[in-house]
Amino acid sequence: xxxxxxxxxxxxxxxxxxxxxxxxxxxxxxxxxxxxxxxxxxxxxxxxxxxxxxxxxxxxxxxxxxxxxxxxxxxxxxxxxxxxxxxxxxxxxxxxxxxxxx
Amino acid sequence: xxxxxxxxxxxxxxxxxxxxxxxxxxxxxxxxxxxxxxxxxxxxxxxxxxxxxxxxxxxxxxxxxxxxxxxxxxxxxxxxxxxxxxxxxxxxxxxxxxxxxxxxxxxxxxxxxxxxxxxxxxxxxxxxxxxxxxxxxxxxxxxxxxxxxxxxxxxxxxxxxxxxxxxxxxxxxxxxxxxxxxxxxxxxxxxxxxxxxxxxxxxxxxxxxxxxxxxxxxxxxxxxxxxxxxxxxxxxxxxxxxxxxxxxxxxxxxxxxxxxxxxxxxxxxxxxxxxxxxxxxxxxxxxxxxxxxxxxxxxxxxxxxxxxxxxxxxxxxxxxxxxxxxxxxxxxxxxxxxxxxxxxxxxxxxxxxxxxxxxxxxxxxxxxxxxxxxxxxxxxxxxxxxxxxxxxxxxxxxxxxxxxxxxxxxxxxxxxxxxxxxxxxxxxxxxxxxxxxxxxxxxxxxxxxxxxxxxxxxxxxxxxxxxxxxxxxxxxxxxxxxxxxxxxxxxxxxxxxx
Numbered sequence: 001x002x003x004x005x006x007x008x009x010x011x012x013x014x015x016x017x018x019x020x021x022x023x024x025x026x027x028x029x030x031x032x033x034x035x036x037x038x039x040x041x042x043x044x045x046x047x048x049x050x051x052x053x054x055x056x057x058x059x060x061x062x063x064x065x066x067x068x069x070x071x072x073x074x075x076x077x078x079x080x081x082x083x084x085x086x087x088x089x090x091x092x093x094x095x096x097x098x099x100x101x102x
Numbered sequence: 103x104x105x106x107x108x109x110x111x112x113x114x115x116x117x118x119x120x121x122x123x124x125x126x127x128x129x130x131x132x133x134x135x136x137x138x139x140x141x142x143x144x145x146x147x148x149x150x151x152x153x154x155x156x157x158x159x160x161x162x163x164x165x166x167x168x169x170x171x172x173x174x175x176x177x178x179x180x181x182x183x184x185x186x187x188x189x190x191x192x193x194x195x196x197x198x199x200x201x202x203x204x205x206x207x208x209x210x211x212x213x214x215x216x217x218x219x220x221x222x223x224x225x226x227x228x229x230x231x232x233x234x235x236x237x238x239x240x241x242x243x244x245x246x247x248x249x250x251x252x253x254x255x256x257x258x259x260x261x262x263x264x265x266x267x268x269x270x271x272x273x274x275x276x277x278x279x280x281x282x283x284x285x286x287x288x289x290x291x292x293x294x295x296x297x298x299x300x301x302x303x304x305x306x307x308x309x310x311x312x313x314x315x316x317x318x319x320x321x322x323x324x325x326x327x328x329x330x331x332x333x334x335x336x337x338x339x340x341x342x343x344x345x346x347x348x349x350x351x352x353x354x355x356x357x358x359x360x361x362x363x364x365x366x367x368x369x370x371x372x373x374x375x376x377x378x379x380x381x382x383x384x385x386x387x388x389x390x391x392x393x394x395x396x397x398x399x400x401x402x403x404x405x406x407x408x409x410x411x412x413x414x415x416x417x418x419x420x421x422x423x424x425x426x427x428x429x430x431x432x433x434x435x436x437x438x439x440x441x442x443x444x445x446x447x448x449x450x451x452x453x454x455x456x457x458x459x460x461x462x463x464x465x466x467x468x469x470x471x472x473x474x475x476x477x478x479x480x481x482x483x484x485x486x487x488x489x490x491x492x493x494x495x496x497x498x499x500x501x502x503x504x505x506x507x508x509x510x511x512x513x514x515x516x517x518x519x520x521x522x523x524x525x526x527x528x529x530x531x532x533x534x535x536x537x538x539x540x541x542x543x544x545x546x547x548x549x550x551x552x553x554x555x556x557x558x559x560x561x562x563x564x565x566x567x568x569x570x571x572x573x574x575x576x577x578x579x580x581x582x583x584x585x586x587x588x589x590x591x592x593x594x595x596x597x598x599x600x
Binding site: 012015016018019020021022023027031034035037038039041042044045046048050053054055056057058059060062065067075076079080083084085086092094095096097 | 213214216217309310323349352353355417419420421423424431435438439440441442443444445447448449450451452453454455456457459460463468469471472473475476477479485486488489490491492493494495496498530531534545546547572
């Protein structure tokens with residue numbers, strides 16, 4: 001390997017935006033360096049010849065599992081809503097999604 | 103030497119005192135009450151845990167109620183089950199209805215799950231008493247339990263050192279005698295590594311044998327719940343209690359889970375054991391020496407030992423540190439300030455999400471989410487995530503050919519013994535190297551167990567690891583039992599229940 005791949009603060013800021021985390025400039029600088037170091041190790045496998053190798057997403061051969069379509073008790077709505085930071089009319093309450101005042 | 107309860111049955115030659123089995127035996131035959139047992143352990147936690155910080159929540163009230171219920175059943179002539187009256191500590195990433203489940207993260211502070219994890223229900227059905235929730239690296243991301251929002255856990259053998267992680271609270275609790283049994287979760291070594299560093303037994307089951315319902319997800323294709331115990335026998339008993347299909351977890355195996363207790367006395371005569379070069383070369387000298395001694399002990403017991411090299415294991419760690427963060431970045435998107443836990447208010451939903459996650463997640467969780475998001479982002483997906491998935495196949499294929507020659511594989515659990523608190527916090531890759539011997543089993547979905555086998559020159563415990571193919575738990579326990587019976591007896595930890 002010829003050193004770790006460079007990652008700029010702008011790259012880190014782009015990733016942080018995708019991940020929906022507000023990071024400070026200091027955090028962005030730190031993570032740019034640390035991510036580059038870890039990705040440098042991941043580059044060791046990026047260079048392997050895996051021609052013809054099937055990817056493994058999961059250790060088990062998964063198939064879709066369904067249960068019989070019969071009504072049964074579910075979690076209590078009041079108990080679930082009691083855990084939410086904000087609730088209105090029996091529903092979760094969130095700030096405007098489209099940026100307009102309600 | 104006996105456990106805090108004395109020995110109710112005379113142990114087989116070489117067998118170690120099993121506090122959990124002693125308790126269950128005494129509670130079932132009425133010679134001891136579950137209420138007295140739980141008081142003794144609650145008292146020990148209150149007295150000693152200030153030094154260790156193994157627990158995040160101690161469940162005084164509910165534990166007493168559960169113990170009384172066990173005693174009532176015994177008085178009524180019923181059998182409460184194989185773990186009657188045995189206190190069990192749970193890593194705090196397993197849901198307990200009405201009891202805070204924090205994942206040692208600020209983002210879940212105050213959250214009280216509206217349901218129990220399946221393993222919790224199974225423990226109680228077996229008569230066990232849930233005594234508390236233990237500290238972990240936030241969302242199980244770490245190898246030292248230093249990444250906890252509530253501060254680190256200390257190693258009972260040397261409180262200046264880490265207990266390992268991420269199930270460090272569970273490992274420290276069992277090692278210090280604050281709980282006879284504990285559950286942890288193992289995504290890349292998080293049961294086996296802290297077990298090794300604390301001198302106890304830690305086992306990661308075959309993927310799909312233990313329900314993940316109610317286990318807060320970190321990396322769903324790797325996570326498994328498993329036992330942390332003082333002895334191999336207790337590990338097998340606890341695995342038999344928690345294993346089995348669950349309609350609430352669609353990734354449970356559809357095949358029956360093998361029973362293991364019956365295999366414990368089978369010995370290793372004629373078994374083929376592969377000593378894996380990649381799990382011995384490059385580890386600290388004392389750790390490597392103990393692994394060779396363990397191989398010698400198995401040979402003396404009649405096993406056939408041979409060396410084997412699995413070069414693909416060298417790619418395990420980089421592949422793991424792509425796959426696990428990628429899955430984590432997806433799983434942790436649920437912490438958005440809407441349905442539970444922390445919310446930091448802002449004008450728009452997106453700003454609220456981002457501010458909440460900034461305030462709620464600690465540095466390592468942010469780092470892993472960033473790493474996973476990067477590895478899954480446009481332009482990098484094939485090079486990193488896609489390639490890591492192919493490396494996973496290479497490791498599975500390499501193990502399959504190794505298991506044509508061997509019944510089990512042997513190696514170190516960790517490259518070092520317990521390191522000083524603070525030693526690796528500024529260098530993520532140095533910390534990640536703690537997982538180098540354990541990640542292959544997670545990537546393959548195979549079982550593996552760590553057994554204490556001697557110490558380094560400073561008296562710190564060393565763990566030896568036995569790996570087996572999928573559903574190979576019986577043969578794995580067979581070998582583990584022999585190793586345990588031939589291992590040097592560890593001195594009690596410096597910090598221990600009175």
